[in-house]
Amino acid sequence: MNSPLKTLVSKFELFLIFFIILQPFIDLLTSFSIYIMDVHLTFGIIIRFSVMILILVYILFVTQKKFRKNIFLYFILFGVVLLIGLINNLLVKDPISLFSELRNIAKIAYVPIMLFGYLVVFYRLKEHKDIKRLVQRNIFISMIVVSVVMIIATLTNTGIQSYESEKLGHQGWFFAGNEIGSIMAISFAVVVYYAFQNTKSWKTIYNWLPVCMLIFSQLVIGTKVGYGSVLIVLVVALFIFLIEKFRYRNHSVLTKKYNVNVIMSSVVLFVFLLLTPYTPVAYNMNVHLSWVGLDQEEINLESDEKDAESENQKMKEKEEKEKAVQNVLLSGREHFLEQHKEYFAEAPLSQKLLGMGYGGNYKDEGKTVEMDFYDIFFSLGILGFILYITPFIYLAFYVALSIFKNLRQNLNSEVVLFGSAIMLGMGIAYTAGHVLTAPAVSIYLVVLIAYLYNILENKYS
Known part of the structure; x- marks a missing residue:
């Protein structure tokens, strides 16, 4: 050449x-x-x-x-x-x-x-x-751009609505809500890893700020994909950080790094779970459950009516409920x-x-x-x-x-x-x-x- x-x-x-x-x-x-x-x-x-x-x-x-x-x-x-x-x-x-x-x-x-x-x-x-560092950094920067757009769109109330129905959520200034939601979901683990790599002490915990920004951005879309991604990745991250903390327990510098990141991932996960009932995805799940007849009121009343139902009716209702659950999970x-x-x-x-x-x-x-x-x-x-x-x-x-x-x-x-x-x-x-x-x-x-x-x-x- x-x-x-x-x-x-x-x-x-x-x-x-x-x-x-x-x-x-x-x-x-x-x-x-x-x-x-x-x-x-x-x-x-x-x-x-x-x-x-x-x-x-x-x-x-x-x-x-x-x-x-x-x-x-x-x-x-x-x-x-x-x-x-x-x-x-x-x-x-x-x-x-x-x-x-x-x-x-x-x-x-x-x-x-x-x-x-x-x-x-x-x-x-x-x-x-240093191809590893370049890829990590570039995905990290890309997700910061996405998060900033989502946050500005939220603050200015200029986001494009994710749904045409009564469900809540917006996709920022991006055209396809499903796509931008999937992008953030796939990239979230990289942002967490990048934050972990650069957080070596309490003085550098600001590296977890982009993680929180991306969590917020995924939640405001209102999709199950975003919520599931945050939950799974934070649990997996905490698990692997604990394993590595134990593995390097005799290494003072690494122990300090893992202590900080274990605490940060635990706090972020706890706050995330605490805020779950107030998120758009929680509201949207309740809306979807009501659409398919699985709202909480019906579930509570079901036990009182069971004795009066025939066996065939029970089987039919069980099948209908299974289909309804499938509809909730797969959105039709x-x-x-x-x-x-x-x-x-x-x-x-x-x-x-x-x-x-x-x-x-x-x-x-x-x-x-x-x-x-x-x-x-x-x-x-x-x-x-x-x-x-x-x-x-x-x-x-x-x-x-x-x-x-x-x-x-x-x-x-x-x-x-x-x-x-x-x-x-x-x-x-x-x-x-x-x-x-x-x-x-x-x-x-x-x-x-x-x-x-x-x-x-x-x-x-």
Whole structure:
């Protein structure tokens, strides 16, 4: 590689790390495009997919020969399946929107391209740059920007409402509430870890302020995702801090650091739980429970009426309650899931193998399930889904094997918190969606996956 090209590649690699900081600004540009300019081909779409194309070129022409072949083969196979699936849908699917199909393919392809891109970038930079510190800092800065926007929107009462119903919550100045909520949920563990790393004594506890800011920002959205993320990460953080405190109990400097962070995480968790009944998510849960007939009054009256009910009636009510609980947890997505299962059952074999594309075989208007793994499966079919999920399975297996090979060394706050962030991201993708099929969110997840893989491997294979 000649010198000018080498310099250009190096600058592009550093730009991809800096690109993390740009994410909230791109999201704000998206809101500006839609709400102010009334343009739906937004700056965010243009910027993100332009970077994706550059990354694809970067992967195929800059990657080292020893693993370029495998990546190239994967992209060829995946691209062929996507193309044949699109052609098949154009032939058998009616009605069909070519624009919707192409947009759907682009969103799905975004994750594997970005994932391989960041894996390669981290591999190339790790010997020359403090890649770990850069990634942690950039995600931290990105979340400070998001938190500041959310707080200003709250104080000025200018936030975009998260719901059109009677539920409470706002999404700041960001266009998609589900997406910004998922971004904060996935990144929260990184912010906690960054605060922990920089809090070495009581004089530096101000590093926990961004943690509190991000907690506030997640709570004002009013979604279960944000609340669940805060609760899970704070409990996991306290647990791993206590383990490490015991492990380094004979190290005076580290003991002081862990004492401060254990107390801070305990206080933050306690205050969080104390304020839970007064949060928008608590109010919204009560609203949703009342919608599906599971409000507290009905539950209290149930025991007095049980004796008068027949066995069949009890079973029927039990089934209805189970469905109602499912509705609360999945926010109605289970209805769309059943609909897409019917589409898939009635689809020809070619669509079962290659996918039904965007929205399934709809009659009037295409709608997604909004549960990412299901949406990807129905869109790509059996063959496409297997190809899509293969890199994730390989990386998960590699990371799990690496951790268990040296469990004592790898059971540390960095691995546990970053691993928790990834598992939260995958869990949100499965239940609430808007992660793997949302480029604004998925970039955080692929960066974290590449980061965890990078810190656990000694040789790139």
